[in-house]
Amino acid sequence: MRTLTTDVLVIGGGATGAGVLRDLALRGIRCALVEKGDLTHGTTGRYHGLLHSGGRYVVKDPQSAEECARENEILRRIMPHCIEDTGGLFVVTPADDESYADRFVAACRRTGVWVEEIAVSAALRREPLLNPRISRAFAVRDGAADSFLATHANTDDARRYGAQVLTYHVVNGLERVGDRIIGAVCEDLRSGEMVRIHCAAIINATGAWAGKIAALAGLQVSVVAGKGTMVAMNHRIVNTVINRCKMPDDGDIIVPIHTVAVLGTTDIYVPDPDVYSITPEEIRLILDEGEHLIPGVRRMRALRAWAGVRPLYREEDATHDRDIPRTYRLLDHEVRDGVAGMVSIVGGKWTTYRLMAEETVDVVAHRLGVTTPCRTAELRIEASAQPAAPLRPAISHGSAARARFAILASPFYMLGHRLAEVEADDSYGDLVCECELVTREQLEAAIESEGTANLDDLRRDTRLGMGPCQGGFCTYRAAAIWHERRSARYGQAAGAAPATRLLTHFLQERWKGLTPTLWGDQLRQARLDELIYLETLAVDRLPEAIPDETIVTGHAAIATEAG
Amino acid sequence: MGVMPHDHIELSLEQSLDHCIKCNICTAACPVSAVTDLFPGPKYVGPQAQRFRHERQPAPDESVDYCSGCRVCNEVCPTGVKIAELNARARARLVAERGIPLRNRLISRSEVLGRLGAGPQAPLANLALGFGPLRLALERVLGIARAAPLPKFSRYTFRSWFRRRSAPMANSGPRRQVVYFHGCATNYYEPWVGRAAVAVLEHNGCEVIIAPQRCCGLPLLSNGDFAAARRAHEANVAYLAPYALRGVPIIGTSTSCTLTLKEEAPELLGMRSAMVRTVAEQTFDIFEYLRMMYECGELRADFRPIERTLPYHPPCQLRAHRIGRPALDILELVPGLRLVESHADCCGIAGTYGLKREKYQIGMDVGAPLFETIRRSGSDLAVCDSETCRWQITHGAGVAARHPIEILAKAYGLVI
Ligand SMILES: Cc1cc2nc3c(=O)[nH]c(=O)nc-3n(C[C@H](O)[C@H](O)[C@H](O)COP(=O)(O)OP(=O)(O)OC[C@H]3O[C@@H](n4cnc5c(N)ncnc54)[C@H](O)[C@@H]3O)c2cc1C
Ligand code: SF4
Ligand code: SF4
Numbered sequence: 001m002r003t004l005t006t007d008v009l010v011i012g013g014g015a016t017g018a019g020v021l022r023d024l025a026l027r028g029i030r031c032a033l034v035e036k037g038d039l040t041h042g043t044t045g046r047y048h049g050l051l052h053s054g055g056r057y058v059v060k061d062p063q064s065a066e067e068c069a070r071e072n073e074i075l076r077r078i079m080p081h082c083i084e085d086t087g088g089l090f091v092v093t094p095a096d097d098e099s100y101a102d103r104f105v106a107a108c109r110r111t112g113v114w115v116e117e118i119a120v121s122a123a124l125r126r127e128p129l130l131n132p133r134i135s136r137a138f139a140v141r142d143g144a145a146d147s148f149l150a151t152h153a154n155t156d157d158a159r160r161y162g163a164q165v166l167t168y169h170v171v172n173g174l175e176r177v178g179d180r181i182i183g184a185v186c187e188d189l190r191s192g193e194m195v196r197i198h199c200a201a202i203i204n205a206t207g208a209w210a211g212k213i214a215a216l217a218g219l220q221v222s223v224v225a226g227k228g229t230m231v232a233m234n235h236r237i238v239n240t241v242i243n244r245c246k247m248p249d250d251g252d253i254i255v256p257i258h259t260v261a262v263l264g265t266t267d268i269y270v271p272d273p274d275v276y277s278i279t280p281e282e283i284r285l286i287l288d289e290g291e292h293l294i295p296g297v298r299r300m301r302a303l304r305a306w307a308g309v310r311p312l313y314r315e316e317d318a319t320h321d322r323d324i325p326r327t328y329r330l331l332d333h334e335v336r337d338g339v340a341g342m343v344s345i346v347g348g349k350w351t352t353y354r355l356m357a358e359e360t361v362d363v364v365a366h367r368l369g370v371t372t373p374c375r376t377a378e379l380r381i382e383a384s385a386q387p388a389a390p391l392r393p394a395i396s397h398g399s400a401a402r403a404r405f406a407i408l409a410s411p412f413y414m415l416g417h418r419l420a421e422v423e424a425d426d427s428y429g430d431l432v433c434e435c436e437l438v439t440r441e442q443l444e445a446a447i448e449s450e451g452t453a454n455l456d457d458l459r460r461d462t463r464l465g466m467g468p469c470q471g472g473f474c475t476y477r478a479a480a481i482w483h484e485r486r487s488a489r490y491g492q493a494a495g496a497a498p499a500t501r502l503l504t505h506f507l508q509e510r511w512k513g514l515t516p517t518l519w520g521d522q523l524r525q526a527r528l529d530e531l532i533y534l535e536t537l538a539v540d541r542l543p544e545a546i547p548d549e550t551i552v553t554g555h556a557a558i559a560t561e562a563g
Numbered sequence: 564m565g566v567m568p569h570d571h572i573e574l575s576l577e578q579s580l581d582h583c584i585k586c587n588i589c590t591a592a593c594p595v596s597a598v599t600d601l602f603p604g605p606k607y608v609g610p611q612a613q614r615f616r617h618e619r620q621p622a623p624d625e626s627v628d629y630c631s632g633c634r635v636c637n638e639v640c641p642t643g644v645k646i647a648e649l650n651a652r653a654r655a656r657l658v659a660e661r662g663i664p665l666r667n668r669l670i671s672r673s674e675v676l677g678r679l680g681a682g683p684q685a686p687l688a689n690l691a692l693g694f695g696p697l698r699l700a701l702e703r704v705l706g707i708a709r710a711a712p713l714p715k716f717s718r719y720t721f722r723s724w725f726r727r728r729s730a731p732m733a734n735s736g737p738r739r740q741v742v743y744f745h746g747c748a749t750n751y752y753e754p755w756v757g758r759a760a761v762a763v764l765e766h767n768g769c770e771v772i773i774a775p776q777r778c779c780g781l782p783l784l785s786n787g788d789f790a791a792a793r794r795a796h797e798a799n800v801a802y803l804a805p806y807a808l809r810g811v812p813i814i815g816t817s818t819s820c821t822l823t824l825k826e827e828a829p830e831l832l833g834m835r836s837a838m839v840r841t842v843a844e845q846t847f848d849i850f851e852y853l854r855m856m857y858e859c860g861e862l863r864a865d866f867r868p869i870e871r872t873l874p875y876h877p878p879c880q881l882r883a884h885r886i887g888r889p890a891l892d893i894l895e896l897v898p899g900l901r902l903v904e905s906h907a908d909c910c911g912i913a914g915t916y917g918l919k920r921e922k923y924q925i926g927m928d929v930g931a932p933l934f935e936t937i938r939r940s941g942s943d944l945a946v947c948d949s950e951t952c953r954w955q956i957t958h959g960a961g962v963a964a965r966h967p968i969e970i971l972a973k974a975y976g977l978v979i
Contacts, residue, residue, distance in 0.1 A: 416623025
């Protein structure tokens with residue numbers, strides 16, 4: 001068993017944990033983060049992609065609305081490269097209660113959520129596929145945010161200030177001495193090695209898993225896991241976030257993010273955040289509701305479906321998930337349970353991750369006697385230096401070519417950003433994933449980067465396999481490049497087995513999300529992919545791959561979306 | 564593009580990217596990406612790049628400008644993606660954002676050029692354009708390839724010939740009226756093509772009407788000047804609709820003009836009025852129309868034998884009509900005449916594409932297999948329905964090239 005010592009241990013590598021880590025590091029506190037999978041392995045990597053304006057919560061949950069409105073402006077300032085300024089619309093469709101709109105506007109005024117009514121014709125000009133029968137439209141400051149990138153941006157920045165990040169480390173136990181928690185025991189999933197981490201304080205930022213972590217110290221934290229399913233459409237059928245102007249409910253929002261538009265979501269209680277599946281009824285519900293916003297959406301090409309689990313903290317029993325306020329809760333176990341050395345931060349939204357981190361670190365820093373104030377709202381996060389990051393800065397290519405593309409000068413992310421980069425760099429001959437424009441150079445950098453364990457990690461870093469063909473053409477290429485790089489590093493010993501395992505694991509991951517949307521164009525695509533992998537390459541008949549410690553794939557601790 | 568809400572034709576174009584299954588068949592077939600690394604190919608610039616384009620954000624790409632618009636990709640795509648149209652629109656956005664280069668503005672104005680050069684001053688204009696140092700200057704200053712095939716201006720325009728000619732002999736019986744759309748090439752460069760068309764149509768009992776008309780706008784469309792193309796199409800619709808609405812067919816010898824009236828302009832420009840539709844429905848390629856007459860037993864068969872075997876190239880623009888090979892169907896009725904189809908993709912000129920300095924060589928390389936086929940045929944004459952392709956064939960293969968209607972007129976023994 002290895003032993004590490006740090007001052008603050010953060011458990012959970014989602015938005016919250018990463019935000020906490022950066023906040024700690026900026027205040028000069030020695031800290032480390034452990035995450036059982038890759039960064040964003042949990043809910044953060046499976047969310048809807050919306051930078052909330054607050055509009056969604058103005059009537060139902062004004063406090064959340066206020067928080068979102070404030071944080072929205074801060075995040076735009078500190079990490080513009082992770083955000084696309086799509087703007088948002090709230091529209092009243094024929095299916096919606098007309099009286100809500102006035103309440104909505106009044107509540108926006110009260111909560112400080114910027115809103116402006118625009119003419120229906122203007123809304124339709126802006127979004128031609130929008131239901132022409134809407135009666136009113138309101139513009140808000142919604143945006144789209146890349147949570148992979150933002151999480152990496154936070155941890156990368158924290159690293160610059162000395163923080164440590166350990167991925168594929170699952171916390172199996174907390175060490176408690178009397179009424180004090182003094183450390184955690186983790187397993188390194190790649191080597192099977194146990195690691196003990198001694199620390200002065202633990203911040204439990206495990207979202208929907210927070211109850212499980214608390215239980216390791218004998219504490220009770222009720223986190224209701226509410227599963228939400230989303231459907232990504234093949235392309236950006238809208239370029240603005242479109243919300244229905246009504247009390248928040250299932251399937252009432254479409255978020256354009258990167259190259260897709262995401263319809264969602266649902267909210268279904270699941271007893272265990274690690275065990276859930278997507279049902280055909282949910283998909284039907286999402287598409288049926290989507291029809292109110294975009295008539296004909298049912299017949300358009302859906303790319304895939306996925307689900308995430310909401311971490312909703314429940315103080316006392318609420319009857320329905322959506323009735324639990326979205327506001328986060330900071331649980332100081334010393335005050336709450338008389339057990340020192342750990343706080344849990346649960347609930348909230350991606351949009352409020354920074355605020356949650358600030359409040360959490362305020363409490364912990366105070367306990368440690370650190371008085372440095374929080375600076376995360378002022379200090380801009382530099383675009384990640386990691387070349388694997390999707391929106392990396394120019395590598396070496398001529399600035400003259402780049403100057404021709406106005407899009408590359410934008411501080412905010414724009415849809416065409418990647419294409420402009422490929423064009424300016426003349427790198428289209430090097431595309432491995434053609435749909436999402438991932439070059440060989442980017443992929444190799446991601447393979448070489450620390451902590452990468454499988455192709456799905458590369459996907460999170462680069463968007464590999466996230467486009468229309470869902471890995472049809474890039475999976476075998478990426479597996480081959482991985483094999484090439486790793487055998488160059490480890491010599492001949494690597495053999496072909498790891499590549500085989502990577503290939504089948506990634507295909508399995510992609511196909512899982514495809515099955516709920518198999519109709520029309522996507523069915524045709526799936527059939528072609530099937531022909532490539534099963535008929536031509538016969539991957540189902542490859543000899544069993546030998547387990548290899550450098551690949552973590554289907555480990556029980558990190559498997560999600562069963563069935 | 565100003566997209567009209569819930570316009571189905573519009574959706575079938577804009578949303579056609581969703582049909583792409585990334586199979587790469589188009590990339591393998593594209594004649595341009597086969598010869599140059601400057602063009603990433605139809606899949607990349609078409610459905611793939613389209614997912615990154617956004618109406619209210621700056622254009623993210625420029626390599627799409629290397630698409631020649633030949634539509635080979637549309638022909639081979641198994642799922643019906645409108646690749647060439649997506650490309651044309653993307654180029655138009657680029658042009659709208661960055662402005663249209665003077666050179667492209669010039670070469671896409673075939674009417675203006677024609678009016679300058681055709682007529683009594685033609686010999687002088689031709690002399691100038693045949694003058695090496697001037698061509699060199701044009702290449703340096705404007706970027707019009709020095710070696711590119713520029714047609715010779717005609718001493719007289721087709722319209723002036725038609726106005727002045729003695730009225731045709733009144734045939735007996737009722738005469739069907741047809742409007743002949745001659746296009747710029749026939750009017751300013753090759754009036755004999757129009758004369759052959761008029762002769763053949765009249766020989767078959769048609770009364771040929773020459774309505775006022777403007778350039779069809781295809782060069783404008785393919786150079787991304789959609790605003791000017793819209794003005795041209797609006798004018799043509801205003802001129803032609805009165806006939807079309809009466810059921811008078813509009814017949815053209817230029818496969819590009821007729822394709823533009825039928826489909827390209829309405830589709831790319833999102834023009835959907837009933838008048839636009841009627842004009843589109845009433846427009847025919849001349850051999851398409853003659854074939855219809857033949858099928859109704861109304862085409863005269865008094866052909867004289869022509870004992871020849873000639874290479875025939877169906878131009879890209881004709882293939883985009885999706886009407887088969889009507890010129891072959893009709894000319895094979897001529898005793899002794901045998902036309903051998905080229906089976907080549909594209910001659911490489913693609914309208915004005917091959918005239919551009921940076922694209923001239925690409926055009927020549929694209930056309931190389933066609934030139935080779937023609938040269939190997941040993942014939943000193945090739946047959947092709949499109950004017951710019953004929954000029955390119957002559958330039959690349961060194962043989963004369965004729966419109967099939969000229970051959971048909973000859974078979975009928977018509978003096979033109
Ligand atoms: C369907 C859905 C849509 C959403 N859409 C939006 C949206 O559009 N906008 C918005 O602002 N918010 C949205 N949210 C909310 C937002 O996604 C979450 O609030 C946020 O991502 C939570 O981040 P987190 O870091 O707290 O939790 P998580 O991202 O879940 O991070 C917790 C991490 O802890 C790790 N972990 C768990 N157990 C252990 C262990 N034993 N050892 C080590 N690590 C462990 C997990 O692997 C996980 O990575 C959405 C939520 C859902 C479910
Ligand atoms: S239109 Fe022709 S040149 Fe353009 S992409 Fe298609 S095949 Fe290639
Ligand atoms: S041929 Fe059609 S389906 Fe295949 S890659 Fe090209 S556009 Fe896509």
